[in-house]
Amino acid sequence: MAKTQLNVRVDEGTARAARERALARGMSVNRYIEELVRQDAGEVGHTFVEAAADFMKQYEAVFAEEFGGDREGHRHGRGEGRR
Template sequence: MAKKQLNVRVDATTAEMARERAEQQGISMNQYIERLVQQDMGEAGRNFVDAAAQFMKEHEAVFLAEFGSPSELQDVRR
């Protein structure tokens, strides 16, 4: 995958903490930042799925009234 260059500004303390963590993990700063973003996106995806499941749980009766049960939907599609 092609890489893109990003320029970010952080305070000196944050930059030093990031350098130290990357060094502790034996990876470059680029790899460290990339991993952080990927982890964050994974959490966002999980949060979305959890929120969608909660929404469906709370509003299941409305969907059933409008569309019927999943098995009824399959019967209509056939």
């Protein structure tokens, strides 16, 4: 994978903490920061899925009325012949 250089400025306390945590994990500061960003991106994705599931649950009756679904995974009503 190609690498891109990213320069950031942080206060000395944050820099020290990043160095210490990376050292404690036996990795470079660069790798430590990469993993933090990947974890954060994964959590955002997970949060999005949870929010979407909550939305669907809140509006389940509206979708059932509009599309006629009364069982999970079962289609009928509008568009029944399309698959």
